[in-house]
Amino acid sequence: MRDMTEQTPVTTATAKAVPTLPDAQTVTSVQHYTDKLFSFRVSRPASLRFRSGEFVMIGLMGDPDPKTGKQKPLLRAYSIASPSWDEELEFYSIKVQDGPLTSKLQHIQPGDQIILRPKPVGTLVHDALLPGKRLYFFATGTGFAPFASLLREPETYENYDEVIITHTCRDVAELTYGHNLIEDLKQDEIMEEVFGEGFAKKIRYYPTTTREESPKMGRITTLIENGELFTDLGIPPLDPATDRAMVCGSLAFNLDIKALLEKAGLREGANSEPGEFVIEKAFVG
Ligand SMILES: Cc1cc2nc3c(=O)[nH]c(=O)nc-3n(C[C@H](O)[C@H](O)[C@H](O)COP(=O)(O)OP(=O)(O)OC[C@H]3O[C@@H](n4cnc5c(N)ncnc54)[C@H](O)[C@@H]3O)c2cc1C
Numbered sequence: 001m002r003d004m005t006e007q008t009p010v011t012t013a014t015a016k017a018v019p020t021l022p023d024a025q026t027v028t029s030v031q032h033y034t035d036k037l038f039s040f041r042v043s044r045p046a047s048l049r050f051r052s053g054e055f056v057m058i059g060l061m062g063d064p065d066p067k068t069g070k071q072k073p074l075l076r077a078y079s080i081a082s083p084s085w086d087e088e089l090e091f092y093s094i095k096v097q098d099g100p101l102t103s104k105l106q107h108i109q110p111g112d113q114i115i116l117r118p119k120p121v122g123t124l125v126h127d128a129l130l131p132g133k134r135l136y137f138f139a140t141g142t143g144f145a146p147f148a149s150l151l152r153e154p155e156t157y158e159n160y161d162e163v164i165i166t167h168t169c170r171d172v173a174e175l176t177y178g179h180n181l182i183e184d185l186k187q188d189e190i191m192e193e194v195f196g197e198g199f200a201k202k203i204r205y206y207p208t209t210t211r212e213e214s215p216k217m218g219r220i221t222t223l224i225e226n227g228e229l230f231t232d233l234g235i236p237p238l239d240p241a242t243d244r245a246m247v248c249g250s251l252a253f254n255l256d257i258k259a260l261l262e263k264a265g266l267r268e269g270a271n272s273e274p275g276e277f278v279i280e281k282a283f284v285g
């Protein structure tokens with residue numbers, strides 16, 4: 001298995017560009033993990049308020065229209081990966097080689113500008129869940145992004161005794177962003193002051209891979225069905241009396257997890273009517 005603690009160099013901004021795009025924000029740092037994954041941070045509009053776990057529309061100007069020469073913004077939904085209190089905004093992104101946005105976005109550098117529409121929305125928020133004892137975050141691929149925000153949100157530790165984050169990817173390197181974030185978080189003394197002493201012990205990280213060999217292999221759906229998740233962590237099976245869940249992955253993943261949660265007796269919640277679990281797509285596939 002690869003050493004996931006190895007740090008990838010971070011490119012950091014030296015100068016601030018003058019905004020020229022509509023809703024422009026300036027890129028402050030970029031970090032690449034694999035040929036398919038990277039993260040970046042941008043300046044935060046002073047007026048932007050959001051709840052940890054929400055998403056916004058971000059993008060770049062598209063290519064000029066061949067006839068008119070006019071450019072239109074090319075926007076996509078992105079979970080904000082940073083917590084609501086952070087002075088910058090962080091995003092964790094796929095690189096789709098022929099993707100209209102990410103074929104370009106993957107080349108951004110500190111000092112460049114992106115467009116950010118400041119209208120945050122989403123269902124992966126604490127307000128949509130009823131109180132409980134144990135909170136599960138179930139993620140695949142870039143579905144980790146909203147949980148990168150929520151894992152750095154004080155409410156997560158105030159509301160729950162235990163926070164279980166499962167992240168399933170095809171390969172080990174695809175776990176790097178989440179792995180490093182959780183390691184850094186657990187060692188951060190300032191976070192301990194903010195989240196309370198011993199908060200790190202509440203985090204139970206459960207990474208799995210499905211194609212490349214790693215210490216824990218398998219789809220999380222299989223590991224729930226055969227009980228390995230619960231045996232490995234030494235906790236009881238899913239129970240609507242104590243357990244709450246947030247889910248973010250592909251449509252197929254979301255549907256499969258939803259079926260398992262409902263089989264265990266948990267009911268889906270929403271902003272308007274809190275429940276025992278909430279779901280959001282990590283991409284439209
Ligand atoms: C609510 C919501 C939140 C999202 N949050 C994020 C996020 O935080 N980070 C992120 O990288 N993307 C996120 N996405 C996906 C994002 O909106 C874009 O689809 C992605 O940036 C690719 O854009 P594109 O124009 O390059 O390709 P698109 O034309 O949008 O997508 C092309 C194809 O690439 C695949 N694809 C797209 N996005 C992903 C992905 N994230 N993981 C795996 N395969 C993908 C799909 O098969 C899709 O059909 C989110 C989508 C939704 C609906």
Ligand SMILES: NC(=O)c1ccc[n+]([C@@H]2O[C@H](COP(=O)([O-])OP(=O)(O)OC[C@H]3O[C@@H](n4cnc5c(N)ncnc54)[C@H](OP(=O)(O)O)[C@@H]3O)[C@@H](O)[C@H]2O)c1
Nearest residue numbers: 140141142168169170209210211219220221250252253256
């Ligand atoms: N990531 C890559 O290396 C790669 C390479 C080529 C193409 N792509 C394309 O990029 C897109 C996204 O790829 P991705 O790897 O980010 O996302 P993905 O295909 O959704 O897979 C992410 C992880 O989720 C698991 N998974 C998928 N569906 C599931 C379900 N219904 N229940 C439980 N677990 C499930 C996968 O396991 P399984 O491995 O068992 O499916 C994998 O470990 C896809 O359209 C894919 O074709 C990705």
